[in-house]
Amino acid sequence: MLRAATLVALCVSVPFRADAQILTQGERFAPVHAEKQMVVSQEAQASEVGLTILREGGNAVDAAVAVGFALAVTLPRAGNIGGGGFMVVHMAQSGENAAIDYREMAPVAADRDMFLDEAGEASSEKSRRSGLAVGVPGTVAGLLLAHERYGSGKLTRTEVMAPAIALARDGFVVSPELAAELRIEDVRVRLAEDEEGRALFYPNDGEPPAAGDVLTLPTLAATLEAIAGNGPAAFYEGDVAKAIVDSVNGRGGRMSLEDLAAYEPIVREPVMGTFKGYEVVSMPPPSSGGVHLVQILNVLEPTHFGTFGLNSADMIHAMAEAEKYAYADRAVYLGDPDFVHVPVEALISKDYAAEIAAKIDPVKATPSSEIAANPANLPVESNETTHYSIVDAEGNAVSNTYTLNFSFGVGFGAKGAGFLLNNELDDFSAKPGVPNAYGLIGGEANAVEPRKRPLSSMTPTILLKDGKVSLVTGSPGGSRIITTVLQVILNATVHERNIATATAAPRVHHQWQPDYIRIEEGISHDTIRLLEEKGYDVRIQPAMGAAQSIQVGPDGTLTGASDPRRPGGLAIGD
The missing domain is CATH 1.10.246.130 (Gamma-glutamyltranspeptidase, large (L) subunit, C-terminal domain)
Incomplete structure (x- = not known):
């Protein structure tokens, strides 16, 4: 595996692979070319991690799992272990196509009226900013299921997670985009008033890191190390699960340890x-x-x-x-x-x-x-x-989209565990016929119910x-x-x-x-x-x-x- 220092050095000067070509009529932009395998993601350091896994003998799914965990470190506004998403897989040899649903779920104590105010109207504060907005996260279970079922078998869970752990423990280069996002007033107010958000992203007397700084996330590294060693149980049971429940319920939510223990992704x-x-x-x-x-x-x-x-x-x-x-x-x-x-x-x-x-x-x-x-x-x-796409040398392919919903999710994290939580339950119909944050109107089919997964685009x-x-x-x-x-x-x-x-x-x-x-x-x-x-x-x-x-x-x-x-x-x- 590449050591963290090597990863950081690579990401300071990322190679841009674009072969010289003559653009045909109507073309204005030149794509990147490769002969056998490729990774495309929204964050350069995570793309490098994916290619490293492919070079070490992993397949597209191994690389997708590694990229997913790496983005949880380097792209915290959307990359996550506190959210959920969807993965589509094509396996070249068997011809199998599969869809892995690791969407967040409503807790058992959820009910269809929980986002309504005293007047019976939909409350955006409840569905977007409070603990009620947080769904049981699915990312960890989904990525590990993908690795277990569709990975190459050549790389262990520990090996595919090692680059993300190194980036969190030893540091990653803060991109200009991340530095700018952490200075946006709404983001700053939401994250800095939360103990976990402040510890993660405003470590210097309330100031965010500057572009080019190397940011370490030791509590996230510890959580990732536990997952690498003990699998999903390290996230859905024990100290991490308790930290999630305490943070959610401390903000008015209704999540239990049983909700986390019962979560399962679906193929x-x-x-x-x-x-x-x-x-x-x-x-x-x-x-x-x-x-x-x-x-x-x-x-x-x-x-x-x-x-x-x-x-x-x-x-x-x-x-x-x-x-x-x-x-x-x-x-x-x-x-x-x-x-x-x-x-x-x-x-x-x-x-x-x-x-x-x-x-x-x-x-x-x-x-x-x-x-x-x-x-x-x-x-x-x-x-x-955020989304990423991967094709390996054998013709296997992964298309993966996952999310926290809003930028930096609900705006607070699991205390001491190093990651932010989602506000994905806003994707339910808070009140049938009332638009959500994206202007989408939902009906009865997408009303809130216990253990239900909200509709997604x-x-x-x-x-x-x-x-x-x-x-x-x-x-x-x-x-x-x-x-x-x-x-x-x-x-x-x-x-x-x-x-x-x-x-x-x-x-x-x-x-x-x-x-x-x-x-x-x-x-x-x-x-x-x-x-x-x-x-x-x-x-x-x-x-x-x-x-x-x-x-x-x-x-x-x-x-x-x-x-x-x-x-x-x-x-x-x-």
Whole structure:
């Protein structure tokens, strides 16, 4: 294993692998190239850890586990062991596709009205800032299950966790991004008023570290060492579990030691679809991502893309109308499949997509008020997250998205254990029909219940071509995750852009309610005018998502891109 000092030295001057190439017409950005294996994540030091594991004989899953634990150290706003997420795996030799659900769960004492105030209205303070907001974390159990079931068998749990432990114990280089985030007033107030947050990130008389400083997190290192030595029990039982419960309940929560001991990740069947000769492998409920990604792709598949330029008014119109119907369905049908029936096969059927496509006016926007999910129309069934993508030399692939929900989660940590906790239970419908922090409206299917997993938009996705990996992608971004992944896929496939250009292209988003198109800077004013003439309310708003993607060419060579919207990421490979 690389020693911590070596890791730090590597990360001060990270090699940027980009072979010289001539960009084709329409390309503006050059991807990173590799011959056999690649890691792309939102934080450079974590990407280096993943590549180190691959070089030592680990497979894509071993590397994914190592990256997940490393990001818990180096990207604390989203990387975590106090949150949860979703992993999609493709195993080349067996052809198996698997979806690992390690989403947080509501404690047994949770109830559907726990986020309401005395007047019966949804309280954002309760669902986002208090102990009630914290779900039972799933990251540790999920990553270790992935390693046990799909790892190469060549590297032990201790070996794949060693780089993260070294970074926490011996120090990691504070990136300019992390230094700036810790100086944001809201973050500073939330973290510095918590004993654990202050000890972790404001160790110098209440001052955060500067960019380039080496920050050590000894209490987190001790927790990671315990997990490496004793497995999930070191987190879900004993001192760490007690620290979680004490911190949550000290802030008004309802978590018990039994809630932690009973947590289990679930291996589910992925959502599977087809699009233009590709097989789409994505995350099933309780993520809405895979269902609605496939649904939108199905609606768009008959589109004559040759006449629709990337980010043309006609292309944006086609995407926006398909997205409206998908997000309307999301509000009604989607929830934890262990608690409610989610009509997945009906929602992703080509017949249902054809019904939606027939309703779309090719030249005019349909007001969202005229779009509503209708169960009778379904055919009968026969802000703060991070993503990373990995492909190894054997053709195995991992697409992993995990989160604390808000930046730095709920804003307080497990005392003495070295990590922050999530506020993921805000993703439940605090009150059916009332929007959450991302403006998403939820219904009864996503109401709070004991041991239920809240609905998510995370969309880790793998595209296969002739049974082999063609594209691995995913993104953070709350409600915009689904549409970010959609556009990376469309840009790389039907628009035939290299993965760097496909990633960097300006993005658009429509989520049914509120009824407007959100667009990034870079869409031409002429296009905006044409969209307004079609009846859209168009609003330019901040950048969306931070996709981390790998594309595999027909000859097996890899190209990767870390989204420039959030600096500090790295695509690197051999």
